[in-house]
Amino acid sequence: MSDAAQPTAAEVRAAAEAVKTALDRHLAAVERRSGEDDPAVYEAFNQLAAAAEAYDELLYDRYDEVTPFEIPGDDTLPPYTGPEEPNAISVLIRRDYAVAEPQRLLAQAQRVEAADAEAGIGVGGPGTVHGALGTLFGEFEPDEIASRHKEFGLEEGDSTLWVTASDEPTDPGEWLEAPFEHVDPQQVVCRFDVSAVFDEDEDADDDEDIDEDVDDFDTGLDEDDEDLEPLTDR
Incomplete structure (x- = not known):
């Protein structure tokens, strides 16, 4: 400048x-x-x-100087200004997964297809990952997949759940193309986020506390006990 x-x-x-x-x-x-x-x-x-x-x-x-202040981002919800006695609510959920074990995912989908084939519902099995995902999400409820994600070769990522309030239910088919797009932040009753970012912050804090404690605390373990790992209560 x-x-x-x-x-x-x-x-x-x-x-x-x-x-x-x-x-x-x-x-x-x-x-x-x-x-x-x-x-x-x-x-x-x-x-x-x-x-x-x-x-x-x-x-x-x-x-060419800076302040010690961390300027907060606009990631908090504004005050709720929706109806005091809402006649309808919407629950918006997004869950992210990584396909950690594609072969396990394919195997689970093929089992579903095989069971359907025996019942005369369908034949063959999915040969692609996207086909297997379509099969599994068509067979199981999202909540069941969330609770059994490891069985399906999936690894949990971030997730978020929003509850919004309104005076009247929305018209059928009105928001299906973009479910989060028209949300009024001031009508969000509550929001719950789950992210590995939060876990990393907690782990960093825990590690600092553990390092400080170790400096002042004698564990009393002999050299022969070096292979023992400490248990931490999260």
């Missing part, structure tokens, strides 16, 4: 004052909060995040 384009010292100072003002407003909103999802707290939070981000950018551009 050229010197002409750099923010002035006064602009950086003004941005710092804006952060201070936003901090005071956020604290005041928290102190006056009317409930867990108070819109005033949510708005003050966003204003504080925006002010901190602006200050961080100006500080870096002017002085």
Whole structure:
């Protein structure tokens, strides 16, 4: 960035004052909060995040320095503004899997096809992975596949479940092409996410705690016991 384009010292100072003002407003909103999802707290939070981000950018551009603040991403749900007594709900679920063992997947699908053939429902068996997936998901409910995924050669990935509320049920066929596309975030009653990212963060915290404990704790094991592995309660 050229010197002409750099923010002035006064602009950086003004941005710092804006952060201070936003901090005071956020604290005041928290102190006056009317409930867990108070819109005033949510708005003050966003204003504080925006002010901190602006200050961080100006500080870096002017002085090549950064703040110790981590600017939060917009990954939280806004306050619920849907109906107090909803007449309908929608449950949106996405589960990701990796095809860890294609041969196991094919074998399971072939068993299904063989059973159907004996019953006179169909003949032959799937010879491709995508054909096997179609067979298994056509035979078993998604919840059963989730609970037995290892049997089908699948490895769990991320998953998410959203519950949304509305005044009236949607028209048949209205959302089938894009089930998540028209969701109003302010009508999401609750959301549950499962991800390996969360596990990695917990593992990192656990490892730090274990390392600190080991420095101050004598296990009392002899050298002959080196092959013993510690048990951790997660």
